[in-house]
Amino acid sequence: MVAWRKEREEEKERRVEELIGVIQKIAGDKDLLKAFFLDILSPAEYKELGVRWQIVKQLAVGKSQREVAKNLHTAIATVTRGSRELADKEGGFQQVLKKIAKKN
Numbered sequence: 001m002v003a004w005r006k007e008r009e010e011e012k013e014r015r016v017e018e019l020i021g022v023i024q025k026i027a028g029d030k031d032l033l034k035a036f037f038l039d040i041l042s043p044a045e046y047k048e049l050g051v052r053w054q055i056v057k058q059l060a061v062g063k064s065q066r067e068v069a070k071n072l073h074t075a076i077a078t079v080t081r082g083s084r085e086l087a088d089k090e091g092g093f094q095q096v097l098k099k100i101a102k103k104n
Contacts, residue, residue: 055082056093 026032037046051072058068065079072079086093 052078052082055079056086056097059083059086060093060097 022036023033026036037049041049051074054072055068055074055078058071059065059079059082063071065076065083068074068082069076069079082093085091088094
């Protein structure tokens with residue numbers, strides 16, 4: 001990889017890490033977190049976050065990809081991406097599902 005591309009990618013990663021740190025700091029304040037997401041995301045991106053989480057939840061309880069796409073009025077490709085990520089047993093979706101299941 002060209003050195004400047006590597007530096008650009010490293011800088012992007014640092015920016016993401018900073019963002020994650022900000023989210024961690026405000027996570028306990030639901031109203032602030034919502035306001036932050038409304039400001040940093042476009043209205044469509046904000047709404048899409050909720051849809052993507054519903055995709056994961058529905059797939060996790062065994063609904064088919066086609067059923068999920070129909071239920072949520074979304075593209076099958078979006079559901080397929082969620083399904084691929086959910087298949088990673090050590091991935092973030094699985095970890096979050098396990099964590100919230102423990103709290104219930």
